[in-house]
Amino acid sequence: MSWIVRLQKSSLGSKYIMAITGAGLFLFVIGHFAGNLLLYWGQDAMNAYAVELHNLPYGALWIARGGLLIMVLAHIFIAYRLTFQNRAARPQRYQYEATLQASFASRTMPYTGTIVLLFILFHLAQFTFHLVAVDPVQLDPQGREDVYSMVVHAFQSPVYSAIYVVSVLILGFHLSHGLSSMWQSVGLNHRKYNLAFRKLSPLLGWIVCLAGVSLPLAVLFGLIK
Ligand code: HEM
Numbered sequence: 127m128s129w130i131v132r133l134q135k136s137s138l139g140s141k142y143i144m145a146i147t148g149a150g151l152f153l154f155v156i157g158h159f160a161g162n163l164l165l166y167w168g169q170d171a172m173n174a175y176a177v178e179l180h181n182l183p184y185g186a187l188w189i190a191r192g193g194l195l196i197m198v199l200a201h202i203f204i205a206y207r208l209t210f211q212n213r214a215a216r217p218q219r220y221q222y223e224a225t226l227q228a229s230f231a232s233r234t235m236p237y238t239g240t241i242v243l244l245f246i247l248f249h250l251a252q253f254t255f256h257l258v259a260v261d262p263v264q265l266d267p268q269g270r271e272d273v274y275s276m277v278v279h280a281f282q283s284p285v286y287s288a289i290y291v292v293s294v295l296i297l298g299f300h301l302s303h304g305l306s307s308m309w310q311s312v313g314l315n316h317r318k319y320n321l322a323f324r325k326l327s328p329l330l331g332w333i334v335c336l337a338g339v340s341l342p343l344a345v346l347f348g349l350i351k
Contacts, residue, residue, distance in 0.1 A: 140204050141311040145202040148304045152331065154194055155297070157340045165277060165350050171249060172274040173266050202243060209236045227251035229301035238300040243292035252280065281345035290342040298335030 133139035161179070164172045179187060231238075251257040253276065260280055265270040281287045305327040309315060314323060344350045 134200075134204060135246040138213065140208060143200055143204055144208075145253050145308040147197040148308055150193070150197045151201060151212050152301060152305065152334075154197075155301075155338075156334055159334055162277075162341060163337060165274065165341055166344070169266060169272070170268075172277075173268070173270045175273060176273040198246075202239070203237055214261040215337075229303065231299055232307065235300065235303060237298050242300055243298050245289070245297075251279065259283075261298065263338040277341075278350060281350075284346060287342035287346050291339050294335050294338045297338075298332050301331035301335065305331045311347070 134143055162343070164175050174186040187205055234293055248258070252259050253273075257261060262274055264272040281290070306324045308327070339351070
C-alpha cells in the first residue's frame with residue numbers, strides 16, 4: 127500500500143490519479159445518463175431498469191458504488207491539495223487573474239468541481255436517501271419502486287429542474303476542461319492526435335451533459351409526464 131502513498135504525494139502521480147479517477151467518473155456519468163434516458167421510454171422501462179440494477183449478481187452494484195466512492199474521494203482530495211499547493215506557491219496573486227495560457231474553464235476548475243460536489247450531495251439526499259424534496263417511496267402497478275414517478279414529480283418543480291439544469295451544465299463545463307487536459311497529464315500529447323484528444327473528448331462531455339439536461343427540460347415542457 128505504501129506505493130499508493132508515494133504515488134499520490136508525487137506531482138506526476140497526483141496528475142495521473144486526477145486523470146484516471148476523472149475518466150472513471152466520466153464513464154459513470156455516461157452510464158448513469160444512458161440509464162436515465164429510459165425516462166423517455168416511460169414508467170415500465172425506467173422501473174424495470176432500476177430493479178435490474180439493484181439485483182445485479184455478485185454484489186456488483188455495491189462493488190461499483192465502492193469504486194465510485196474511492197474515485198470521488200481521491201479526485202477531490204488531490205484536487206484540493208493541488209489547489210492549495212498552487213496558491214501557497216504563489217501567495218501574491220497575479221494582478222491580472224486572466225493569465226495568457228490558462229483558460230477561464232481551467233481557472234475555475236476548483237469552483238465548478240465544488241459546485242458539482244454540492245450538487246451530488248443534494249442529489250443523493252433527494253433520489254437515493256429520500257431525505258429532501260421527494261414524496262415518500264411509491265410502488266408502481268407491478269409492485270416495483272416507482273423511480274420513474276419520483277424523478278418526474280421532482281422535475282415538475284421548476285426550482286428542482288433549474289437546480290439540475292444549472293448543475294449539469296456546470297458539470298459539462300468542468301468535464302470539458304478536465305477531458306481535454308487529461309491527455310496531457312498522462313503524457314498522451316502527440317500533435318498528430320491533438321484533434322481527437324483535445325477537441326473531441328470535451329465535445330463528448332458536452333453531448334453527454336446536454337442529454338442529461340434534456341431530462342428535466344422534457345418533464346418541464348410536458349414531453350415526459
Ligand atoms: C438529469 C440528471 C439526473 C437524473 C435524472 C438522475 C437520476 C438518478 C436516480 C433516479 C438515482 C437513484 C437510483 C436508484 O436508487 O434507483 C440516482 C442516483 C445517483 N446519481 Fe443521479 N441523476 C442525474 C444526474 C446525476 C449527476 C450529474 C451525477 C453525478 C455527477 C449523478 C450521480 C448519482 C449517484 C452517485 C447516484 C447514486 C448511485 C447509487 O445509488 O449507487 N446523478 N440518480
